[in-house]
Amino acid sequence: KSCAVCGLSSEGTADEATFFSGNALDHDWGAWMPNGDGTHTRTCTVDGCSAGTQTEDCIDANKDHKCDICDYIINECADDNKDHKCDYCGKKLTEHSGGKATCKDKAKCEFCGESYGELNANNHSDLKHFPAVAATKTAEGNIEYWYCSGCKKYYKDATATQEIKQADTVTAKLPGDTVKPGADKSPQTGDNSNLLLWIALLFISGGAAIGTTVVSRKKKYNR
Ligand SMILES: [Zn+2]
Ligand SMILES: [Zn+2]
Ligand SMILES: [Zn+2]
Ligand SMILES: [Zn+2]
Ligand SMILES: [Zn+2]
Structure with missing residues (x-):
């Protein structure tokens, strides 16, 4: 077959002719149009040219989900590896969410399992x-x-x-006996003898007081 207008020969059928590269320049191509199935087609705009048709697979070299040639959306963003980013274009799709921060640990994202955000000083872990x-x-x-x-x-x-x-x-410890090393084990007799000494002193001073009272009374009578 050959193009009726430009006269170039081609391979394939009339519907889907493929021209040898170099020769195809002679067609006056229209814009690439998406076919909706991941391919795009352009046709020769020269009136009466029936052979000038090219169909190619859509390509997305810049990874933006769109065909670089015809703008057809080849696929949607997806995040199968659960990192909140599109596995294909790297765009951020979701934020960390869920989990509860404590005073010790940050919240753990229920989606990706990573810790995120700030500590919560009011939520005590233990x-x-x-x-x-x-x-x-x-x-x-x-x-x-x-x-x-x-x-x-x-x-x-x-x-x-x-x-x-x-x-x-x-x-604080209760007041009272100051605990000195060895105090508990000191012999009982030592404490008792001290006590007796005190009692003896009391008697002596008491006796002295009584004595002085008697003396002063006697002085009064003498007057
Ligand atoms: Zn043509
Ligand atoms: Zn395309
Ligand atoms: Zn994407
Ligand atoms: Zn996350
Ligand atoms: Zn705490």
């Missing part, structure tokens, strides 16, 4: 309650408090709104 412990003479006690190992902070209340210092949770 808030534990510690009941009050009374102090004794030998050991410090503590007030009732809550401690979060996630943010390593101490709180005065169960809702963790009043932060306190670790030192604030400690209550």
Whole structure:
């Protein structure tokens, strides 16, 4: 077959003729038109030219989903590998979403599994309650408090709104016998002899007081 107007010979049928490269320049081609199936076709615009038809596969070298030649949309964005980006053109399709941030960990995206966003200082990962412990003479006690190992902070209340210092949770030892090394094991007799000495001193001073009263009374009578 050959083009009725330009006279070039071609291969194939009249519907889909393929001209040898170089010779095809002699046709006056129209614009490439999409066929809707991933191919595009152009035809010779010269009146009466029946052989000038070219059909090619659409191509997308710049990876924008559109045929570089006819603008036909070959495929849509898709994200099969779940990285929020189109696997084909790299465009961002979705944002991280879901999951819950705590005081220790960022929220984990339910879609891709990555951590994202900021910590949430008000959502404690591990808030534990510690009941009050009374102090004794030998050991410090503590007030009732809550401690979060996630943010390593101490709180005065169960809702963790009043932060306190670790030192604030400690209550001092009870006053009383100061514990000296060996004090508990000192011989009993030592303590008793001290006590007797005190009693003796009391008697002596008491006796002295009584004596002075008697003396002053006697002085009054003498006048
Ligand atoms: Zn032609
Ligand atoms: Zn095309
Ligand atoms: Zn895409
Ligand atoms: Zn994500
Ligand atoms: Zn915390």
